[in-house]
Amino acid sequence: MKAMNRRRFLKALGMGVAAVAAPRGLWAGDAAKRRRPNILFILIDDMGWRDVGFMGSKYYDTPNIDRLSRQGMVFTRAYANGPNCAPTRACLMSGQYTPRHGIYTVGTSARGSSRHRKLIPIENRTVLDTKVVTVAERLKAAGYVTASMGKWHLGGDEATKPTGQGFDVNVGGNTAGNPSTYFSPYRNRDLPDGPKGEYLTDRLTDEALKFIEANARPFDGAQGRRPFFLYLPHYAVHTPIQAKKEMIEKYKAKPPDGGQKNPAYAAMIESTDQGVGRIMGKLDELKLAADTVVIFFSDNGGVGGITDNSPLRGAKGMLYEGGIREPMIVRWPGKVKAGGTCGAAVIGIDFYPTFLEIAGAPRPEGQVLDGVSLVGLMTRGEPLAERAIFWHFPAYLQGGGTTWRTTPAGAVQKGDLKLIEFFEDGRLELYNLKDDLGEKDNLAAKLPEKARELHELMKAWRKAVNAPVPTERNPDYDPAAPAEKTPKAKKKAGRK
Numbered sequence: 001m002k003a004m005n006r007r008r009f010l011k012a013l014g015m016g017v018a019a020v021a022a023p024r025g026l027w028a029g030d031a032a033k034r035r036r037p038n039i040l041f042i043l044i045d046d047m048g049w050r051d052v053g054f055m056g057s058k059y060y061d062t063p064n065i066d067r068l069s070r071q072g073m074v075f076t077r078a079y080a081n082g083p084n085c086a087p088t089r090a091c092l093m094s095g096q097y098t099p100r101h102g103i104y105t106v107g108t109s110a111r112g113s114s115r116h117r118k119l120i121p122i123e124n125r126t127v128l129d130t131k132v133v134t135v136a137e138r139l140k141a142a143g144y145v146t147a148s149m150g151k152w153h154l155g156g157d158e159a160t161k162p163t164g165q166g167f168d169v170n171v172g173g174n175t176a177g178n179p180s181t182y183f184s185p186y187r188n189r190d191l192p193d194g195p196k197g198e199y200l201t202d203r204l205t206d207e208a209l210k211f212i213e214a215n216a217r218p219f220d221g222a223q224g225r226r227p228f229f230l231y232l233p234h235y236a237v238h239t240p241i242q243a244k245k246e247m248i249e250k251y252k253a254k255p256p257d258g259g260q261k262n263p264a265y266a267a268m269i270e271s272t273d274q275g276v277g278r279i280m281g282k283l284d285e286l287k288l289a290a291d292t293v294v295i296f297f298s299d300n301g302g303v304g305g306i307t308d309n310s311p312l313r314g315a316k317g318m319l320y321e322g323g324i325r326e327p328m329i330v331r332w333p334g335k336v337k338a339g340g341t342c343g344a345a346v347i348g349i350d351f352y353p354t355f356l357e358i359a360g361a362p363r364p365e366g367q368v369l370d371g372v373s374l375v376g377l378m379t380r381g382e383p384l385a386e387r388a389i390f391w392h393f394p395a396y397l398q399g400g401g402t403t404w405r406t407t408p409a410g411a412v413q414k415g416d417l418k419l420i421e422f423f424e425d426g427r428l429e430l431y432n433l434k435d436d437l438g439e440k441d442n443l444a445a446k447l448p449e450k451a452r453e454l455h456e457l458m459k460a461w462r463k464a465v466n467a468p469v470p471t472e473r474n475p476d477y478d479p480a481a482p483a484e485k486t487p488k489a490k491k492k493a494g495r496k
């Protein structure tokens with residue numbers, strides 16, 4: 001892909017170079033165009049599916065996010081494109097599955113001890129190519145004011161930071177996958193320090209409030225109004241687990257909810273929740289709530305050992321549901337049913353075409369978008385066309401109390417069924433998520449035809465998107481090598 005011209009590449013795949021579509025239905029005409037809503041995309045880092053009150057946590061207090069969930073629609077089957085940070089973000093920004101941009105994981109794909117790796121993993125990219133037309137670039141071209149506030153994780157030089165990839169404003173985003181510290185001084189070259197001891201989550205909220213105020217322009221006739229796209233990828237609730245002291249004390253006194261019992265992590269969630277509350281309050285105060293689509297989402301599953309994703313199996317770093325299923329809310333007053341729930345399978349790459357439709361913006365010329373717009377589903381309850389969704393993770397991730405969180409793997413989900421293929425030995429696991437949300441009962445041997453059908457589907461998809469599967473044996477591999485020591489593995493796992 002790197003060495004090949006993009007157009008030729010797409011053409012070779014028969015995926016076509018889409019014609020530039022005219023702005024779509026919602027906002028045809030100048031008057032209507034002035035009513036295009038703002039888009040506020042709140043992305044939490046490492047927040048698990050059940051790490052919020054509205055998804056059933058009895059330990060974490062999230063009254064503001066819970067209120068947002070009642071004012072909007074909750075998606076119960078929303079997926080991240082990756083089981084960890086960078087791939088999910090690259091997919092959100094590009095609208096493309098991981099094999100198209102090559103960001104499969106965080107850092108190197110060869111993590112953990114080489115003696116334990118049977119295969120040479122596929123090389124990973126860590127920077128989103130500037131040739132990719134990001135969703136921010138499309139929205140900016142369509143007249144939106146764009147800002148990214150928080151973690152970027154897709155590049156750190158001038159060309160590849162948010163300001164090089166379509167954002168007018170960047171607060172704190174670069175290559176960093178986590179803050180050095182949550183308390184000022186931050187040691188972040190893209191975020192001027194605040195007063196000593198200022199808390200990062202509060203600071204990002206303050207910056208978001210300032211941006212919203214500065215861009216709260218009224219409808220102004222012929223000039224039109226410039227709506228905003230505010231991408232708010234909080235560093236929270238990623239490690240280091242650091243929170244405000246007084247809030248930690250509150251959770252120390254609270255009974256745990258299963259494996260949800262870490263007071264400092266709970267306090268990080270509560271600070272994030274307070275931020276959401278303050279921002280919603282600002283939208284109300286400025287009378288912008290009706291003109292702002294708010295999306296709440298997370299980038300991967302909750303971290304094993306820090307939180308508890310049950311009833312889902314697994315955690316961050318795995319293709320089991322606990323690694324990829326996310327809490328998700330869409331609030332759009334008057335358009336999306338308040339208090340609604342949607343069980344359709346949706347995934348990160350769907351946001352790009354969704355935002356374009358909301359903005360009436362054309363799709364990028366010559367760039368495949370792998371997702372589908374959710375506007376019809378959200379606003380009119382129109383079911384999505386039947387489709388399969390895919391994950392491709394040809395990399396190793398160590399840690400989590402065992403040697404591996406995952407070895408190289410791929411997954412496909414269609415209807416109620418999900419198939420995972422582990423590339424080291426070709427092992428297949430088939431689950432029926434409707435009957436077995438916890439992925440306890442591997443049906444691959446019981447339903448071989450179904451397993452085969454999904455496997456063929458996944459192989460055809462891999463061919464179509466040119467997804468490389470690792471096959472080369474690793475000469476360092478030693479089946480007799482002792483397992484990694486758990487404490488070290490855990491420490492490493494927590495870092496990314």
Ligand SMILES: [Ca+2]
Nearest residue numbers: 045046085299
């Ligand atoms: Ca993450």
